[in-house]
Amino acid sequence: MVIRIDYTNVMAETIGERDGILREELLSFRHFVIETHARIQKEKERKFYFAKLPYQDTQEIKEFAKEISERFDYFVLIGIGGSSLGAQMLFESLKSINHNIYDRPKFFIMDNVDPDKFSSILEIIDIEKTCFNVVSKSGSTVETIANFAIVLDILKKRLGERWNEHLVFTTDPEKGFLKRFGEENNIKILHVPPKVGGRFSVLSPVGIFPAAVLGIDIDQLLEGAKKMDLVCSIEEHVEHNPAYLIAITHYIANMRRGKTISVMMPYSEKLSSFVDWYRQLWAESLGKDGLGQTPVKALGTVDQHSQIQLYRDGLRDKIITFIQVERRAEDFKIPDEIPEDIHYLSGHTLHEILNKELLGTKAALIKSKVPNITISMDKISPYNIGMLIYLYEMATGFSGYLYKINPFDQPAVEEGKNFTYALMGREGYSQKLEEFEELYKEKYKIEIQ
Numbered sequence: 001m002v003i004r005i006d007y008t009n010v011m012a013e014t015i016g017e018r019d020g021i022l023r024e025e026l027l028s029f030r031h032f033v034i035e036t037h038a039r040i041q042k043e044k045e046r047k048f049y050f051a052k053l054p055y056q057d058t059q060e061i062k063e064f065a066k067e068i069s070e071r072f073d074y075f076v077l078i079g080i081g082g083s084s085l086g087a088q089m090l091f092e093s094l095k096s097i098n099h100n101i102y103d104r105p106k107f108f109i110m111d112n113v114d115p116d117k118f119s120s121i122l123e124i125i126d127i128e129k130t131c132f133n134v135v136s137k138s139g140s141t142v143e144t145i146a147n148f149a150i151v152l153d154i155l156k157k158r159l160g161e162r163w164n165e166h167l168v169f170t171t172d173p174e175k176g177f178l179k180r181f182g183e184e185n186n187i188k189i190l191h192v193p194p195k196v197g198g199r200f201s202v203l204s205p206v207g208i209f210p211a212a213v214l215g216i217d218i219d220q221l222l223e224g225a226k227k228m229d230l231v232c233s234i235e236e237h238v239e240h241n242p243a244y245l246i247a248i249t250h251y252i253a254n255m256r257r258g259k260t261i262s263v264m265m266p267y268s269e270k271l272s273s274f275v276d277w278y279r280q281l282w283a284e285s286l287g288k289d290g291l292g293q294t295p296v297k298a299l300g301t302v303d304q305h306s307q308i309q310l311y312r313d314g315l316r317d318k319i320i321t322f323i324q325v326e327r328r329a330e331d332f333k334i335p336d337e338i339p340e341d342i343h344y345l346s347g348h349t350l351h352e353i354l355n356k357e358l359l360g361t362k363a364a365l366i367k368s369k370v371p372n373i374t375i376s377m378d379k380i381s382p383y384n385i386g387m388l389i390y391l392y393e394m395a396t397g398f399s400g401y402l403y404k405i406n407p408f409d410q411p412a413v414e415e416g417k418n419f420t421y422a423l424m425g426r427e428g429y430s431q432k433l434e435e436f437e438e439l440y441k442e443k444y445k446i447e448i449q
């Protein structure tokens with residue numbers, strides 16, 4: 001199992017000093033790194049508690065997950081943001097493409113409050129054979145509670161007294177509606193450690209319980225995260241610590257070279273939702289006090305045919321991270337007997353073309369002096385995904401010190417939620433409603449019928 005990080009193409013040596021980073025500049029963070037490293041080690045009992053998750057005992061979770069996967073044919077996760085993106089990423093990277101019609105339980109996520117999505121899931125599942133895992137750290141997120149409330153009603157109507165046997169809650173052990181309701185109604189409750197925030201919780205029961213139900217090897221996942229924790233705990237040198245390296249290169253690119261956008265572009269369909277998980281982590285953690293870097297999702301090769309024109313020739317505001325997979329479980333060769341005009345492809349495989357296209361794209365970006373980093377892994381495995389998850393969690397936590405902001409809160413998200421509560425008529429929000437009416441006008445409009 002191996003992960004490589006190639007940062008040649010962010011260096012000034014490759015793309016020049018206007019866009020690239022000087023080695024001296026990287027090394028000038030030495031003292032900062034040593035100081036911050038010591039602080040992080042101490043913070044692992046508090047703010048950096050996510051770093052403890054790889055060391056948890058998984059026995060109980062695995063046993064319970066086995067029971068659930070044997071009892072049910074459908075497993076529906078109700079949750080949003082940090083309570084769904086991690087599980088979705090684990091499912092899509094480690095399962096989905098191999099997921100065939102015989103695999104069970106079938107997995108669905110109810111995150112949005114979109115009636116079309118809701119009905120499309122209800123059409124497929126059989127309530128009698130479905131387990132609903134309601135995941136919410138706070139236990140009060142509107143979307144999650146709304147979807148749950150409808151599901152609850154359906155369960156009660158369809159299953160009578162057995163309704164609670166089809167529910168598993170994952171929530172804060174100390175507070176919140178789900179905790180109270182779960183305890184009152186004898187519903188199985190899994191705990192999100194109170195010190196771990198949603199977007200850092202994928203290696204807690206929030207992500208590993210659904211993963212275990214779906215047959216993913218969660219011990220290997222945690223082993224990979226442990227390995228990355230070990231490397232990041234030992235290495236104090238920026239050129240040897242992958243998390244600090246990612247954080248500092250992105251910080252310099254952003255604050256000193258104007259790269260306000262961080263594109264992540266895996267050359268792998270399976271890793272596409274890793275980027276969705278990363279986007280929340282990077283955006284909510286670092287987008288504060290007028291600072292931050294906008295994370296953007298792209299997919300190789302598909303977005304070569306849609307975005308690369310802009311990345312090469314548009315505003316010089318991007319740093320790109322490619323993710324490459326070196327080996328695939330299955331590959332397809334282009335046969336010898338193909339029309340003469342396209343014969344140059346004969347004997348090559350799809351995997352090979354994918355990786356050659358990545359090389360071609362990187363060369364083109366170097367030519368346009370667009371900084372880019374490549375993370376390659378030998379294969380997509382729970383161990384490697386565990387490493388990658390921890391790498392980005394630590395890079396994000398460390399970046400908090402660089403930007404001098406708290407990467408573990410998200411105060412700006414609350415405002416929109418409060419206006420929504422006011423609009424939904426929630427008690428105690430009448431002043432918010434007044435503020436909304438003051439702020440929100442639809443004054444300039446065009447309507448076409």
Ligand SMILES: O=P(O)(O)OC[C@H]1O[C@H](O)[C@H](O)[C@@H](O)[C@@H]1O
Binds near residue numbers: 083135137144199
């Ligand atoms: O897990 P929950 O409490 O339901 O929260 C779900 C999501 O809600 C919020 O909007 C936060 O900004 C996210 O960080 C969080 O992951």
